[in-house]
Amino acid sequence: MKILLTGGAGFIGSHTCVELCDAGHDPVIVDNYVNSSPESIRRIEKIVGRPVPHYEADVADKAAMDRIFSENDFDCVIHFAGLKAVGESVAKPLLYYRNNLDTTLTLSEVMQAHGVKKIVFSSSATVYGNQDTVPYREDMQSAGCTNPYGWTKYMIEKILEGQAVADPEWSIVLLRYFNPIGAHSSGLIGEDPSGIPNNLMPYVAKVAVGELEKLSVFGNDYPTPDGTGVRDYIHVVDLAKGHVKACDYAASHTGSEIINLGTGHGYSVLDLVNTFMRVNNVNVPYVIAPRRPGDIAENYADPSKAKRLLGWEAEKNLEDMCRDTYRFQTQNPKGYRS
Amino acid sequence: MKILLTGGAGFIGSHTCVELCDAGHDPVIVDNYVNSSPESIRRIEKIVGRPVPHYEADVADKAAMDRIFSENDFDCVIHFAGLKAVGESVAKPLLYYRNNLDTTLTLSEVMQAHGVKKIVFSSSATVYGNQDTVPYREDMQSAGCTNPYGWTKYMIEKILEGQAVADPEWSIVLLRYFNPIGAHSSGLIGEDPSGIPNNLMPYVAKVAVGELEKLSVFGNDYPTPDGTGVRDYIHVVDLAKGHVKACDYAASHTGSEIINLGTGHGYSVLDLVNTFMRVNNVNVPYVIAPRRPGDIAENYADPSKAKRLLGWEAEKNLEDMCRDTYRFQTQNPKGYRS
Numbered sequence: 119m120k121i122l123l124t125g126g127a128g129f130i131g132s133h134t135c136v137e138l139c140d141a142g143h144d145p146v147i148v149d150n151y152v153n154s155s156p157e158s159i160r161r162i163e164k165i166v167g168r169p170v171p172h173y174e175a176d177v178a179d180k181a182a183m184d185r186i187f188s189e190n191d192f193d194c195v196i197h198f199a200g201l202k203a204v205g206e207s208v209a210k211p212l213l214y215y216r217n218n219l220d221t222t223l224t225l226s227e228v229m230q231a232h233g234v235k236k237i238v239f240s241s242s243a244t245v246y247g248n249q250d251t252v253p254y255r256e257d258m259q260s261a262g263c264t265n266p267y268g269w270t271k272y273m274i275e276k277i278l279e280g281q282a283v284a285d286p287e288w289s290i291v292l293l294r295y296f297n298p299i300g301a302h303s304s305g306l307i308g309e310d311p312s313g314i315p316n317n318l319m320p321y322v323a324k325v326a327v328g329e330l331e332k333l334s335v336f337g338n339d340y341p342t343p344d345g346t347g348v349r350d351y352i353h354v355v356d357l358a359k360g361h362v363k364a365c366d367y368a369a370s371h372t373g374s375e376i377i378n379l380g381t382g383h384g385y386s387v388l389d390l391v392n393t394f395m396r397v398n399n400v401n402v403p404y405v406i407a408p409r410r411p412g413d414i415a416e417n418y419a420d421p422s423k424a425k426r427l428l429g430w431e432a433e434k435n436l437e438d439m440c441r442d443t444y445r446f447q448t449q450n451p452k453g454y455r456s
Numbered sequence: 457m458k459i460l461l462t463g464g465a466g467f468i469g470s471h472t473c474v475e476l477c478d479a480g481h482d483p484v485i486v487d488n489y490v491n492s493s494p495e496s497i498r499r500i501e502k503i504v505g506r507p508v509p510h511y512e513a514d515v516a517d518k519a520a521m522d523r524i525f526s527e528n529d530f531d532c533v534i535h536f537a538g539l540k541a542v543g544e545s546v547a548k549p550l551l552y553y554r555n556n557l558d559t560t561l562t563l564s565e566v567m568q569a570h571g572v573k574k575i576v577f578s579s580s581a582t583v584y585g586n587q588d589t590v591p592y593r594e595d596m597q598s599a600g601c602t603n604p605y606g607w608t609k610y611m612i613e614k615i616l617e618g619q620a621v622a623d624p625e626w627s628i629v630l631l632r633y634f635n636p637i638g639a640h641s642s643g644l645i646g647e648d649p650s651g652i653p654n655n656l657m658p659y660v661a662k663v664a665v666g667e668l669e670k671l672s673v674f675g676n677d678y679p680t681p682d683g684t685g686v687r688d689y690i691h692v693v694d695l696a697k698g699h700v701k702a703c704d705y706a707a708s709h710t711g712s713e714i715i716n717l718g719t720g721h722g723y724s725v726l727d728l729v730n731t732f733m734r735v736n737n738v739n740v741p742y743v744i745a746p747r748r749p750g751d752i753a754e755n756y757a758d759p760s761k762a763k764r765l766l767g768w769e770a771e772k773n774l775e776d777m778c779r780d781t782y783r784f785q786t787q788n789p790k791g792y793r794s
Contacts, residue, residue, distance in 0.1 A: 208618075208621060208622065209622055210622065211615065211618030211619060211621070211622050212561065212564055212565055212568065212615075212618075212619065212622075215557075215561060215615050215618070216561050216565070219553075219557055219561070223550065223553060223554050223557070226550055227550055227554070230550065259599070259600065260600075261597070262597065262598075266614075266615075266618045269611075269614050269618070273607075273611050273614075276604075276607050276611075277549065277550075277553050277604075280546075280550075280553070280604045281549060281550065283546060283549070284546065284547055284548065284549050284550075
């Protein structure tokens with residue numbers, strides 16, 4: 119299949135691009151490099167051993183997208199493009215709503231106009247909000263999101279679901295990611311956050327190489343085995359393979375489906391930090407800090423629907439995630455700018 | 457206060473414009489007349505006895521809105537503009553999301569740029585979804601909307617609430633309307649739906665004057681006193697007065713508040729039809745039809761928050777609503793086209 123990847127130069131997009139190539143598909147990338155680097159495309163091409171077609175364009179630019187769809191006969195789209203920093207979304211909500219909604223609306227309009235009606239969307243477990251029970255299942259009603267970034271994911275799910283109701287030819291897979299970490303085993307592609315990382319693992323990696331002084335662990339008095347927050351971390355290569363399966367599913371079904379991509383296992387902050395130190399033989403100094411408002415004790419996926427519908431399950435463990443993250447960090451101390 | 461009314465030529469906008477003038481405010485209308493008529497502005501001016509400034513523009517047109525905000529020093533905005541036909545929203549979801557979200561995002565961006573930070577938004581009880589209990593209270597969690605029109609109201613509430621978090625100078629009042637019916641007592645302004653009406657009262661009015669043959673009552677086996685669905689109908693003039701109070705509230709508070717505008721009383725479909733026939737001495741033939749999927753037995757507002765925060769409560773009864781609707785219908789058999 120010829121598959122368009124919006125935001126395909128980003129962390130999850132780049133790994134998905136590699137797995138699509140490995141599975142014999144033809145990915146095409148569109149990215150505006152606002153939050154990514156064209157260097158990642160050169161790295162992808164190095165890994166897969168062939169050129170990957172790519173366009174520099176904003177997905178909200180209707181004329182540009184129309185041209186891309188006129189020049190290509192896409193079977194499916196995977197929609198990664200979007201702003202994703204939680205804290206920034208709280209400070210600049212209009213920027214997030216404008217960007218993430220406009221890109222999705224323009225993409226949907228252009229897809230409809232060109233008769234491309236299969237889409238896999240990069241949603242998030244944040245759409246569940248803070249549920250009272252674990253694991254998180256796709257049929258749970260959202261408890262409401264806690265920030266504008268999360269709300270944009272929620273809204274985009276609803277916008278796409280509306281398309282599936284209005285036009286029964288559409289096939290829509292809404293993938294709710296848990297916490298993607300790790301990197302490709304080559305060390306060539308990985309997560310390259312700009313500025314201070316928002317998420318735990320990239321922060322740990324930067325502390326490990328001395329770029330940041332120490333990690334703050336927010337709360338050690340949660341009702342969890344070691345008192346720190348428990349989350350479902352998933353290796354980005356497993357996640358990428360889930361996208362390949364989701365495209366296969368979209369090719370042979372219509373309607374819309376929400377599907378979790380997680381491991382089904384919860385690891386605490388200290389599990390992750392201690393595993394990182396052990397497998398990489400490196401020190402990660404940390405301090406215990408107060409709980410952050412809005413954080414909950416634990417969440418993890420029920421991944422059984424992905425297994426049932428897609429025939430997919432995560433294969434890599436926390437050790438793999440820690441090892442691969444550190445490899446990318448040490449091989450690319452300045453990310454793609456090195 | 458100088459107050460901008462987006463969609464001010466529409467049903468609720470026009471009545472609110474009259475009440476704002478009566479209360480000594482200076483309303484300014486912006487409308488693209490996609491779903492309304494400039495004739496309604498001439499009627500408003502006849503009622504209030506003075507000109508009402510108005511602009512023909514699309515609220516999603518940033519350059520036009522920027523010009524309007526440059527030419528006026530607004531104290532507050534009431535945001536009515538938006539597409540509102542439930543059935544059409546199911547068939548054309550992208551049209552609804554694009555239009556209703558773009559107008560709100562552009563309006564918010566222009567308000568922020570011009571330092572106008574008080575807004576009253578025309579939301580809807582549809583945001584509650586189908587709750588298990590009545591009355592509907594503002595602190596209930598949404599059960600999810602049942603159509604894209606409803607989701608746009610839900611999303612716009614979230615977008616505006618995000619502004620109040622990001623910038624504590626914003627003052628946001630989200631008014632959740634129940635079912636606005638009736639018309640101004642002059643018979644000069646009222647509801648003028650294009651095509652077959654989507655809602656009960658305008659349909660009843662058109663049957664009463666012989667423009668439509670008969671009313672279909674969807675379901676008479678609900679667990680309600682007469683078996684037909686029970687809703688909270690509110691006179692549009694009461695609703696309009698609620699907007700005046702909401703502007704006063706916004707002028708002296710910051711943050712965001714969700715406030716129901718309803719009477720707190722439920723009337724059944726047959727209550728409404730029988731009252732309409734009695735007070736207007738006219739026949740409204742009807743047939744019982746099967747329930748519509750998605751309809752629920754009853755809903756009505758808990759209006760106590762509006763009384764507490766705004767000092768507002770509905771004053772008109774169902775007889776007033778039926779009488780005033782029929783007056784507008786008979787005086788304007790072709791609506792504003794007559």
